Amino acid sequence: MYERLADFVAVVHGLVVVFVAGGTLLVVLGLWKRWTWIRCRAFRLPHLGLCIAIVVFEWMGEACPLTTLERALRAKAGAEGFEGGFIAHYVSRTIHLDIPPEALALPTTFFVLLVLVLYIWAGPKKPSGDA
Numbered sequence: 001m002y003e004r005l006a007d008f009v010a011v012v013h014g015l016v017v018v019f020v021a022g023g024t025l026l027v028v029l030g031l032w033k034r035w036t037w038i039r040c041r042a043f044r045l046p047h048l049g050l051c052i053a054i055v056v057f058e059w060m061g062e063a064c065p066l067t068t069l070e071r072a073l074r075a076k077a078g079a080e081g082f083e084g085g086f087i088a089h090y091v092s093r094t095i096h097l098d099i100p101p102e103a104l105a106l107p108t109t110f111f112v113l114l115v116l117v118l119y120i121w122a123g124p125k126k127p128s129g130d131a
């Protein structure tokens with residue numbers, strides 16, 4: 001049971017990564033293509049919030065709570081855990097790069113700064129109403 005829960009957490013974590021990285025690409029593409037939905041508050045606020053949370057964890061040297069949860073569940077299942085973070089474990093291993101988790105803090109910071117600039121420059125539109 002714990003192994004399946006750990007797998008579920010890993011999938012959710014992967015979806016978060018896709019939302020953060022893919023969301024940024026969609027914002028840039030959407031600005032270029034003039035898509036109005038990319039300025040939706042329900043999309044942009046969670047995206048920005050996740051990005052900021054990620055960079056805070058990176059600079060604090062703390063593992064992502066989803067990584068911590070997955071490791072704990074795997075340990076309860078009796079499975080061998082993994083060192084480092086989600087990206088270092090799953091992505092770096094998949095593309096055969098040996099990247100220490102601490103090496104991701106600076107690129108993550110630049111990525112989040114890009115997201116912040118995009119949010120300030122082309123964030124959600126204020127609702128237009130009769131005032």
